[in-house]
Amino acid sequence: MDRLNNINPFAKRDSHSAGAVVTYKVLTVVTWLLSLITSVYFTFPKGDWNHRYHPHTVWDADYYNPSGFTQHYLITSLFWLALFILQLGYIVHLFSSSVETVNAACAVGSHFIVNNLLHFVWVLLFVYGHTVWSEIVLILNFVNLTSLYFRHNSYPRFIHLPAVSGPLAWTFVAIYSNGAIMVPHHTSLVARIFANIAIWSILGYGMFFVLLYKDYTMGFALSVLSASLGVAQFERQVIAFQWIFAFTIMAVLFVFSVLVAIPAWTGKDVPIGRRATTNDTERAPLLADP
Template sequence: MDRFHQVNPFAKRDSHSPASVLWYKVLTLASWLLSVVVTVYYTFEAPHDGKHHRGTIWHQNDHHPSGFTLSPIITSIYWIALFLLQLVYISHLFSPSSSNSTNSVNAACSVGSHFILHNLLHAAFVALFVRSRFGWAEVLLALDFANLTSLYFRHNTYPRGIHFPAVSGPLAWAFVALCWNGAIMVPHQASLVARVFANVFVWAFLGYGLFFIVFYKDYTMGFALSVLSASLGVAQFLRQVIALQWIFAFTIMAVLFVMTVLVAVPAWTGRELPCSRCPVWFSVG
């Protein structure tokens, strides 16, 4: 068992050797660049291989309308912000030598294996999505969701500069993307039956967000899901004004945003209530 713990890249460790830190620096930066390049490229260019219907990310989004169609503008802003904040996380790996920076480097390395795997799965998902391989894309999303969920519950006590870009931000996206891609994958996704199911499952956004806000006081998850709910609401409103989905999405957005503010403001001002499950950044203004 000890031998397995030593070779398991996902094992929780209190410290990391200089060699392993070096590998985390190289692989984290390389996988992040791969994720960014693949995402940006397929945002503007469609693949030129394969026999299936091909298109850019947002062409696929518009070409397969469903109850979970997202706003290209809001979702793109979300990902631009997330990619930039992930640079902040990566910078923790390159912190100069000191007692505080050593803790920062160890924290960044602790989530490194999950973050690297997320980047690889995200790049593969995008490559499959733009090639209309929605079934396989959903499998990769499910694997990434499991990977990020494991990361969240095993490593949720690190500073905000690590937690949001490497943990909660990608996890919120993976949850929403499962519904987004899953709705596209279903035949007749624009039918009445599909829309009724979408009207029901959209409330999972609220339940999922409230779970982290109420039990973990994680306002980063609440904020991320409120932004993605806004993306859903805008896209559904522009697609079909006479419909329930955009009303539900904006209601969910509003509730999550209010709950996020109610938790975030006391945390920032130092008046938060004690919470045994809360990450350390919750009590760090």
């Protein structure tokens, strides 16, 4: 078993060898750049773009396949811009002079590398219209990031938000938006009713982390994505329930996230949710580092 843990890149470790640290640095930078460049390239339209000879951008794919989970291109693009910037900050910590900081950053490195690779694959599959395969990739990444979350949810914000909760929040919502496009007749009344019901899972999912883990980063991330969904649905169809539900979910998640965040930022106990069980307050879920 010890030998298996030594060769398993996803095994939980408190320390890493010099060789492993170098490997994490190289693979993290390379896969992050791959994910970033691909995302940027397929976000902006090309001058010679046309439907027949060139792939869609991510937002063209959404525009020509509207559904009950279509998101607003600008809000979600800004979400990803902020996430990539925060991920750059996470990468910088891999090069820190503090051994403890480097080990903490390396601890989530394998899952983060897989996330970057799967996001790269998802973008290519999605823009070329392979929605079934892109949905499978999202589900695989959801499993990867969920495993990461529950095995490594006690690291500081500079690791948790860009490498764990941010990508997980996006992947959860993207499963719905990608899946809605994948389903035939996704603009039908039945599909709209299903979307009206399914959207509430975003609230349940977010509140699970906010209340149980006091994870306001997940709450804020999902509230932004809910706002994106709400704006897009409002622009698409003013007389509809979906945008009302989306903004309601956004407001509830935002309020509860603030209720958790303010005591955490001020060093006071959070009045809702469970108490952290770890004795190391600096590694309590998210939120002990300044």
